[in-house]
Amino acid sequence: MISDVFVVSHLLQNTQSNNVFWHRNEDGPYITKLHENTERQVDIWLYLVQSRGLGEIIYLRFTSLELRKKGKLDILVLSEPQTKGFSRKYNNEDEAQLVQLLKQLYKVVCSQCAKREILSQQDEELLKQEVYAQILNPEK
Numbered sequence: 001m002i003s004d005v006f007v008v009s010h011l012l013q014n015t016q017s018n019n020v021f022w023h024r025n026e027d028g029p030y031i032t033k034l035h036e037n038t039e040r041q042v043d044i045w046l047y048l049v050q051s052r053g054l055g056e057i058i059y060l061r062f063t064s065l066e067l068r069k070k071g072k073l074d075i076l077v078l079s080e081p082q083t084k085g086f087s088r089k090y091n092n093e094d095e096a097q098l099v100q101l102l103k104q105l106y107k108v109v110c111s112q113c114a115k116r117e118i119l120s121q122q123d124e125e126l127l128k129q130e131v132y133a134q135i136l137n138p139e140k
Contacts, residue, residue: 004078005094008060008101011044015108022046022109023116029061030109041065046109054082058102 014020022030029047045061060078067073080102081095090096 003094005098005101008078008098008105011060012101012105012108015105015112018112022113024113030113039066046106048106057082058106060102 011020015022020032020034022032024030029045031046032044034042034044041064043063043065045059047059047061049057049059051057058080062076062078064073064076080099081090083089090099
């Protein structure tokens with residue numbers, strides 16, 4: 001059986017090596033599509049929810065087009081496991097590892113999107129300067 005830890009680790013490794021690209025629309029979740037435009041396409045949303053008393057909780061939401069067409073699955077949600085009471089301990093090592101992997105994934109995805117946003121802003125500034133130069137110097 002494929003574990004949550006294995007899947008999140010796979011997403012993390014492929015995001016770190018830039019084989020998986022995430023994007024974000026305004027303040028919404030981070031989104032990626034695996035196997036895009038195929039029958040096996042899986043849409044993945046990564047988001048952080050503020051919870052009173054529990055703090056921030058990381059969630060991954062999966063939608064498989066193939067399974068949706070078969071009527072087997074609409075949405076699968078994987079959430080960050082919570083500690084037991086005030087002990088700050090998890091039920092087992094897999095839960096503790098999953099929490100660390102989800103936090104790493106969230107950090108890497110945020111960084112990937114922020115870098116692209118900065119590059120996009122720099123490109124926009126260069127294009128703006130080109131247009132301004134054309135306005136001021138039409139002969140060149």
